[in-house]
Amino acid sequence: MDRDSPVTFSRRVVLAGLLTAYTASLIPWALAASAPDADRGSFLVLSALIAGREALDTDLAMRYYDALVKQDPLFPAAAGAVLALINQHQIDPLQLQAWLDESRPELAGVPRRVATAWFLGIVDTAEGARALAYEDALNAQIVSDVLQPPSYCHGGYGSWARKPDPGQTDV
Amino acid sequence: MVVTAVGPESPIRARQMSEPLSADFVVVGSGICGALAAMLLAQRGASVIMLEAGPRVGRAQLLANFRNSPRRSDWMSPYPFSPWAPHPVYLPEANEHLLQAGPYPYPAEYIRMVGGTTWHWAALAWRYLPSDLEMFSRYGVGVDWPFDYAQLEPYYQWAEELIGVAGAEEEHPESPRQKPYPMQPVAEPWAMRRIRERLDGTYRVANNPVARNSRTFGHRPACCGSNNCQPICPVDAQYHGGISVAAAEAAGVRLIANAVVYHLEHDDQDRIVAAHFHDPERNSYRITGNTFVVAANGIETPRLLLMSTSERFPNGIANSADTVGRYLMDHPSTSLTFDADEDLWLGRGPQSPSSISALRDGAFRAERSAYRLDFTNISRVDSTTRRLLQEGVYGAEFERRLRHSAAREMSVKTVLEVLPRPENRITLSGKKDALGLPRPQAHYAIDDYTRGGALDAKQHFTRIAQLMGGSNLRFTADDDFANNQHICGTVRIGDDPATSVCDSWGRTHDHDNLFLVGTGLLPTAGTCNSTLTAIAVALRSVDAMLPVAAPSAAGQGRS
Numbered sequence: 001m002d003r004d005s006p007v008t009f010s011r012r013v014v015l016a017g018l019l020t021a022y023t024a025s026l027i028p029w030a031l032a033a034s035a036p037d038a039d040r041g042s043f044l045v046l047s048a049l050i051a052g053r054e055a056l057d058t059d060l061a062m063r064y065y066d067a068l069v070k071q072d073p074l075f076p077a078a079a080g081a082v083l084a085l086i087n088q089h090q091i092d093p094l095q096l097q098a099w100l101d102e103s104r105p106e107l108a109g110v111p112r113r114v115a116t117a118w119f120l121g122i123v124d125t126a127e128g129a130r131a132l133a134y135e136d137a138l139n140a141q142i143v144s145d146v147l148q149p150p151s152y153c154h155g156g157y158g159s160w161a162r163k164p165d166p167g168q169t170d171v
Numbered sequence: 172m173v174v175t176a177v178g179p180e181s182p183i184r185a186r187q188m189s190e191p192l193s194a195d196f197v198v199v200g201s202g203i204c205g206a207l208a209a210m211l212l213a214q215r216g217a218s219v220i221m222l223e224a225g226p227r228v229g230r231a232q233l234l235a236n237f238r239n240s241p242r243r244s245d246w247m248s249p250y251p252f253s254p255w256a257p258h259p260v261y262l263p264e265a266n267e268h269l270l271q272a273g274p275y276p277y278p279a280e281y282i283r284m285v286g287g288t289t290w291h292w293a294a295l296a297w298r299y300l301p302s303d304l305e306m307f308s309r310y311g312v313g314v315d316w317p318f319d320y321a322q323l324e325p326y327y328q329w330a331e332e333l334i335g336v337a338g339a340e341e342e343h344p345e346s347p348r349q350k351p352y353p354m355q356p357v358a359e360p361w362a363m364r365r366i367r368e369r370l371d372g373t374y375r376v377a378n379n380p381v382a383r384n385s386r387t388f389g390h391r392p393a394c395c396g397s398n399n400c401q402p403i404c405p406v407d408a409q410y411h412g413g414i415s416v417a418a419a420e421a422a423g424v425r426l427i428a429n430a431v432v433y434h435l436e437h438d439d440q441d442r443i444v445a446a447h448f449h450d451p452e453r454n455s456y457r458i459t460g461n462t463f464v465v466a467a468n469g470i471e472t473p474r475l476l477l478m479s480t481s482e483r484f485p486n487g488i489a490n491s492a493d494t495v496g497r498y499l500m501d502h503p504s505t506s507l508t509f510d511a512d513e514d515l516w517l518g519r520g521p522q523s524p525s526s527i528s529a530l531r532d533g534a535f536r537a538e539r540s541a542y543r544l545d546f547t548n549i550s551r552v553d554s555t556t557r558r559l560l561q562e563g564v565y566g567a568e569f570e571r572r573l574r575h576s577a578a579r580e581m582s583v584k585t586v587l588e589v590l591p592r593p594e595n596r597i598t599l600s601g602k603k604d605a606l607g608l609p610r611p612q613a614h615y616a617i618d619d620y621t622r623g624g625a626l627d628a629k630q631h632f633t634r635i636a637q638l639m640g641g642s643n644l645r646f647t648a649d650d651d652f653a654n655n656q657h658i659c660g661t662v663r664i665g666d667d668p669a670t671s672v673c674d675s676w677g678r679t680h681d682h683d684n685l686f687l688v689g690t691g692l693l694p695t696a697g698t699c700n701s702t703l704t705a706i707a708v709a710l711r712s713v714d715a716m717l718p719v720a721a722p723s724a725a726g727q728g729r730s
Binding site: 049050051052092093094096097098101111112115116119120122128129130131134139140142143146147148150151152153154155156157158159160161162163164166 | 514568578
């Protein structure tokens with residue numbers, strides 16, 4: 001989609017209305033603008049803050065979002081409320097869980113659900129927890145310069161005997 | 172989503188009903204011991220039918236189950252239980268197949284599927300120490316085996332050649348051998364090399380002997396280091412019971428899956444004449460045979476014997492001396508986890524590569540447990556992720572901490588010996604499974620002998636951490652013992668029918684034509700996992716079930 005289209009522009013306006021300079025400085029606007037609606041935009045912004053990444057796989061984001069909403073139709077509103085609180089109180093992501101546990105326990109489950117989706121690829125559903133991602137879950141991506149996700153070959157026989165070389169391809 | 176590989180099917184639907192359900196040998200259970208015994212019996216010319224309570228599974232489905240599992244650290248999650256042949260599962264909620272009578276929990280795990288429990292194991296292929304077979308005469312505790320290490324040694328070699336064991340003779344003088352290991356040791360992971368180098372001079376760290384290929388062996392490839400030995404090796408570089416079953420079927424064994432044996436029938440000479448089994452719809456079948464071999468693991472074997480009551484044997488088959496199910500043993504573990512002062516990056520290569528064996532034997536065994544110290548090479552990524560999520564660590568800090576723990580965290584655990592005690596036992600509970608069969612119940616305690624070993628190990632844990640420049644030391648609590656799923660002792664061999672279930676050949680004292688194989692036969696637990704020793708004992712028993720011409724059976728029938 002053309003980034004400068006009026007639709008995209010209006011999403012930006014909606015999102016911008018949620019945010020102050022504090023959050024606005026943290027979020028990847030291009031990522032947020034890729035969302036088809038404001039709720040998904042808010043989810044992407046919250047995801048970026050919790051994941052600590054400016055770039056996220058938007059296809060995966062939509063799968064996580066759809067699964068989270070299916071499990072809890074009120075999730076978009078709760079995610080928006082958490083984002084608003086981060087914005088209003090300038091909460092550092094590292095302090096977010098403790099802050100919500102203390103001050104807004106009714107919202108305390110939101111960041112952990114978002115974090116569990118991104119870092120583990122797992123979302124709770126009516127049928128129990130489901131794995132929506134494995135190799136693409138962020139916990140695999142974060143160490144992918146050194147470790148393969150378990151069950152994927154490390155490399156040729158004995159390649160694991162070599163000294164790890166973080167930042168390089170380790171196979 | 173985790174799904175069963177194969178749904179319930181009538182065990183004999185695929186066959187003509189007119190085909191007789193009868194064989195020279197009827198083997199109950201298709202795990203590594205039962206399937207290898209069945210294979211050899213067929214190779215020696217016998218007709219063999221092998222009954223398996225659970226369904227057939229395939230490696231590809233198990234691998235998919237693992238990757239799709241929401242609980243990847245729960246190694247049972249790729250192995251769903253079948254309603255008609257349940258095995259114990261504890262997550263996401265316990266199915267209570269194995270009831271707990273206490274006082275200490277015994278949350279055993281095993282797999283009732285074609286191929287059995289070695290679908291997931293670390294493939295450690297240790298031999299016992301000679302002293303492990305002479306605990307009473309050497310140390311005045313436990314019991315002596317009815318034969319010594321030297322008599323078992325050729326069968327160890329045979330077992331190692333059947334399943335393909337990689338090891339270095341010079342690293343393992345504690346268990347003497349006549350011939351070399353079939354394969355060189357598997358390449359040592361970097362993390363284990365660094366641990367070995369930094370502990371050198373204080374502790375000797377050696378490569379574990381493993382049933383894992385260091386080269387193409389048995390038409391299976393070398394290890395590719397995917398760090399997934401448990402719950403499922405994705406390439407069959409690691410041996411498992413599914414491979415044994417394939418070899419058995421190739422040798423002519425007829426496998427009937429989804430056949431839940433619930434009763435062994437005897438005649439008036441006390442010989443076993445038939446096994447009765449249910450299919451998943453609870454239809455009943457009767458299979459006859461000349462010789463019966465029960466190979467249903469250390470819990471399900473005594474369960475079947477105890478269920479098989481008659482007027483003459485009101486306490487069950489092979490149980491006239493009330494020994495079936497008693498002397499239950501396993502290997503409890505304590506551990507220390509800490510952060511080393513250098514990057515190790517556990518998770519590259521196989522999961523369980525290295526150990527310290529120095530504390531596996533000594534005069535102290537008269538007083539307290541021996542133990543092996545085992546270093547894990549399991550990736551810390553999944554466990555660290557879950558811990559950080561629990562702690563609410565988000566944002567850029569998550570990545571920093573995950574990489575730190577993935578690189579630096581390491582762990583060492585004890586593998587502690589348990590003495591055979593009659594009060595530690597498997598019995599039948601009052602609760603029934605879906606087919607109406609009584610569920611097994613565990614009575615288990617961890618005594619001062621074992622706890623003494625755990626206490627002794629703490630000084631070595633601390634020393635190891637010092638040598639690794641460790642920080643953030645996390646010891647397990649003194650009363651917190653993890654279980655290793657090495658179920659031993661419950662149908663043990665022995666010369667005295669009053670204190671054992673089988674003779675030295677695995678033949679039950681009460682029934683001439685009923686043999687047992689599996690880890691339940693081992694009278695002592697030692698400090699290593701039980702699989703290789705159980706196979707060696709089973710191979711020795713095959714020589715009694717169906718002898719071949721001299722010189723020695725060892726060396727015959729290799730696949």
